[in-house]
Amino acid sequence: MSDLQSVIESMRSVQQRLDTSSKRIFGLAKEKAESERRYKIALRQEILKLKSEGHPATLILELAKGKEDIAELRFQRDIARETYKAGLDSMNNLRTEASLLQSILRWQNEMGG
Structure with missing residues (x-):
């Protein structure tokens, strides 16, 4: 196989990987947004609960974030965010x-194949 054919095949492979990557990025973006939504809804609910229980306003946010299920949702949100960023980096690569x-390919064409 010539160098030109090898480059062309590599270009096709990269294009296929880019197509796959762009579809995957869409899924990662959706998961990132969903995990953010789940976290914020749960955090809001916990804040309102703590407020109704009479906890000091200065402590409510920290208490809410420290609750195990809220912390888990935040963790999942952070993982989704970093996975999305890694996917973007991979696509940029x-x-x-x-x-x-x-x-x-241009250089090979200029040099006569």
């Missing part, structure tokens, strides 16, 4: 790889 392959 693929774009860089595609750009490099395009440069190699």
Whole structure:
């Protein structure tokens, strides 16, 4: 297989991986938003509960965040956020790889194959 064919095949592979990655990013974005929504709803409910129980206003947020199920939702939110960021980084790496392959292809074409 020639170098040109190898570069073209690599470009096709990168394009397929980019397509897959963009679909996966959409799912990760949705999960990120869902986990944020779940956390904020639960936190709000706990804050209102603590407020109705007469806890000092200065402690309510910390008490709510420290509750085990709220902390777990926050943890899941943070994981979803970081997974989404990692997915974006991965997709950007693929774009860089595609750009490099395009440069190699251009250089090979300029050099006569």
